Amino acid sequence: MADLNRIFKKSLMDLTHERHGGEIHAISSEAHEGNILDYSTNINPLISTDIFKNLLEKSLNSILLYPDSNSTTVKNALVKYFGNSLSPDNLLIGAGSMELIRLFCDMFLVEKDEVIVVHPTFTEYDWAIKRNNCKVVNAWREEKNDFLLKSEKVLEKVSSKTKIIIMCNPNNPNGALDDSKEILTIIETASEKNILVFLDEAFIEFTGEHNSFKNKINQYNNIFIARSFTKFFGLPGLRIGFGISTPEIIQYLKNGQELWPVNCIAQECAQHVLNNGTLIEKTRQLIQTEKEYLLNFLNQYPDLKIYPSDSNFFLINTRKMGITARSIKNALLQEGILIRDCSNYKGLDEFFFRISIKERESNEKLIMSLKNVLNLKIKK
Template identity: 35%
Template sequence: SIVIPTPTFSEYEIAAKALGLEIIFIEPIGIKLNLEKILEVIKNKEISGIILCNPNNPTGEVLDYEKIIEIIEIAEKRGIFVIVDEAYYELSENIKTLAPLTIDFKNLFILRSLTKAFGFPGLRVGYALCHSSLTEKFNQTAISWRIGVLEELAAISALEDLDFLKWSKKEIFNEKEKLFNNIKLIEGFSPIPSNTNFFMINISKSGFSPKNLKWRLLSYAILIRELSSVRGLNEPYIRIAIRKKEENSILIRALKNIIYSMKKLYPNNPICIEKKCHLKVEDCSFCFCYFYPCLDNYTGGKFIEREDGSLVWSCIDCIWVHRKDVANILIKKLSGINAKKIEPEEILKIRKDILKVMPP
């Protein structure tokens, strides 16, 4: 069996289940990992391993250094492996790496990623740090061809350019403070402090579900991480990463536009009430089509570039929802639905069903 505290990176749960391992989940205190409970479990139960993310993903929490050492020490005495994921270490502040401890502890594995800090997500490159006695065992179980030539060259080049890392980290945290404060000013959005290059936002008072908000932001070519499926998070959260100044500004404007647009909807009949998009009075960020953004070129929509260079989904050539036959069935199916909380899958299913019998 293996111990996984929650909330954390969900891929470890998926991997453990694929290997047929029993998982002992540790419930959080609020959204913070419960390290005391981990200590209690490893002292009293027979387990094989523990997985920790430091900083934790998706909360951005930096774990208590002394408490982790205590966990590692007790785990070593009981023959338990400890895997610490430091994928975001280089992009974090107020954190102390556990890497030097691999010299002494034979049960400790540190995982690092170059994908995050050096910004080449298309190349899946990482490395592990562990006691020399574990490297042979690791190599025996690892696949033969782990990375290709491109990944290897990119990794070497990145690690030789630490000045870039220092510069980018400084820029990220300067922008993070501005973005965090701007998010706080948006009605219904409560950003959660973090120690790394991303932070969560509690949107429970916004009226939107995480999936719904993610779907609406796609109309601005913005992709966020919605956290509705993350174990251990009992309220609606999204996670955003810090980008360039211009991109962060686009996110803020997009959120404000979405909220402004939704406030104009009739509470019980979210059908387009302005009909201005086809008169070219304002861009489609103020279109009240219930399927917006459908992201479907079939109906005449497409991404267009604004004057500021940002992208937005345009439905300027789509008249489908304004056809009388389509409008009648839309009103029947959609009347009374909560426009903010209904999940995108449900909305798009309605759209798909209508498209089958009433194509553009």
């Protein structure tokens, strides 16, 4: 028998992924036979498979060929979507924005580099850094500031070893857009110090395209913007996302990417949703209306702290109520509803949970169940 302990990389033996939202596969196979309302992932509820039925029939033949390794038609659709403000050379298509996070770290980091990550945030950045044997330097969004970005809290962490600063806007798990001046201050300082900025805009579409920093790539050559087809465009299972940057950075990353990162069905469906202007408009309206509807309910509980959000989800703090997120999650699960217990985010604790925003019928069910759970817990 080979001694695998001598073969595995020692530095990677402890590498693991954090727990996430979307544990729907594990849970559905248990008690609920697939009838779970998933409020733990933040995905557009209006995207249904009906949209793709005709398309998939037509494109079935494409599974017999290798996909276009450059995703040219997706790039062209994106250029059109962005009103020709970008060129295909500014775009890199990947297997979800997750592939781009990993690729970016793999291609730029050398051992002992430091990467500043602004927490609490999406937990997978740390994983991508650690698999390169580099150090995660935590900068903080503070609870007292409603988890909004403060540039000084990030820049005070810069050292001679800093290679990348990673931040997310609007941030997961709080959902608020950050002050663009704070982001710009970080980009400018980073630029002077030869530091790269990785800006994750996975949720930016919910806030409006004008909030994206994509047009800043002409001014600053140290930024990379990651975008996703998972959230607003509702295609988590297809694994497709894209990056926006200078042609130099895009080409450098492309050279390190595997040859066929995005399958043909993902490429077809991504173009299709990009061209669906009605759906895009409907989604914005739905989120706006349903957000107010949910807020109206949540605000009836003065001891619940609901953080400001510009996205399709809310971060909620139950500390004043003295009820843990885990107990709310377990109680809701009995009613067939899955929420995200956020206690494993760095900088949060057992009193934080997150819910997404869906269409009215689901939200009514959520409200009814949440009412039962909260009222019962308050009485105890």
